[in-house]
Amino acid sequence: MAPPLARTPGDARPRRTARLRRGLLAALVTAAVALPVAGAAGPAEVPAPSPPPTTPLTAGTPAELTARLDARYADRRAALRAAEQTADAYGAHRRAAALHAMAQPGRRILAFDGRDGGRSAEVVGDLARADRIAVLVPGVDTGLEHYARFRAGALALQDTLREDTGGDRTAVVAWLGYRTPATASAASLTPGRAEEAAPALTASVAELHRIRPAARITLLCHSYGSVVCARAAAGTPAAAIVLYGSPGTGHDDVAALHTRATVWAGRATDDWVARVPHVRISLPSLARCGSELGFGADPADPAFGARRFAAGDGGHSDYLVPGSVPLRNLARIVEGEEPADA
Structure with missing residues (x-):
């Protein structure tokens, strides 16, 4: 019997890459089988009326901008109530309850469209006077039915910003501007x-910049939201882009984002996303999904070129937990300051 061929040192990487590719393909096949079953009557199918068009916001004095924003909030509140009635009549009572909460007086809904799963953008803080604006871009499994959880993170960030700055010159925008994928x-x-x-996302950030041109804007991009931010990076006037809990961006390094913003990256030590294979495979048969499988380089890897920040020892959903290390550091980045060490 012939002896086995000796392995050369270069054999390990191709084998490892092949295993990663097979793992991703297996995950895709599993998802393709599971999705039609799990999503048979998903949130995207809940009907909603077309929202009335909005008047573009323009810059002005804080008093002028406050009046314009109040009119926008009132207009979106009416759209929310119409969508609530439609969802309730359809039997989507969980969706109706979420919309009812969003339509309460005092909520500042900047944008809303209940169709195709729902889109929204809510302001926490006084946007008319803010000189620091954070835009939260969520990842998988974020929708109107789970909106309270997403908003809780925005509230926690705004509370932390107020504690750190001692004032109210900050605003957080909870941007649910796309139909997020299921895990x-x-x-x-x-x-x-x-x-x-x-x-x-590019249009939303452009509007924020137009009405508050001197404000510092930071994109806080969680999980799959980091893939969204990477696609929008070159077209936004953001001063900083933060990628946390990221599976990758679809780019090899910071230079490929073509942005002047400072790019930060962080990942908590117990975040399961660390186990996601960082490969990117071209699959033309997936044209409707983007023609690629996987998101490539790890933004938390020093080789990616992002500035790194301490993100604590929590899990994938713990970055905005009140009092946590990542929340404090995200707030410092929004303020334009250096994050603290763990």
Whole structure:
């Protein structure tokens, strides 16, 4: 019997890459099978009326901008109530309850469209006077039915900013401007949803910059939201882009983002996303999902070129937990300061 061929040192990487590719392909097949079953009557199917068009916001004095924003909030509140009635009549009572809460007086809904799963942007803080604006871009499994959880993170960040600055010159925008993919879905492994979302994010940030041109804008991009932000990076006037809990961006390094913003990256030590294979495979048969599988280089790897910040020892959903290390550091980045060490 012939002896086995000796392995050369270069054999390990191709074998490891092949295993990663097979793992990703297996995950995609599993998602493709599971998704039609799990999503048979998903939130995207809940009907909603077309919202009335909005008047573009323009810059002005704080008093003028406050009046314009109040009119926008009132207009979106009416759209929310119409969508609530439609959802309730359809039997989507959980969606109706979420919309009812969003339509309460005092809530500052900057944008809303209940169709195709729902889109929204809510302001926490006084946007008319803010000189620091944070835009939260969520990842997988974030929708109107789970909106309270997303908003809780925005509230926690705003509270931390107020504690650190001692004032109210900050605002957080909870931007749910796209249909986020489900964790167990082909869409969560491919860039299609991000490519659809990026123009909307670019437009939203452009509006914020237009009405508060001197404000410092920071994009806080969680999980799949980092893929969205990477697609929008070159077109936004953001001063900083923060990628946390990221599976990758679809780019090899910071230079490929073509942005003047300072790019930060962080990952908590107990975040499961660390186990996601950082490969990117071209699959033309997935054209409807973005023609690629996986998101490539790890933004938390020093080789990616992002500035890194301490993100604590929590899990994938713990970055905005009140009092946590990552929340404090995200607030410092929004303020334009250096994050603290762990």
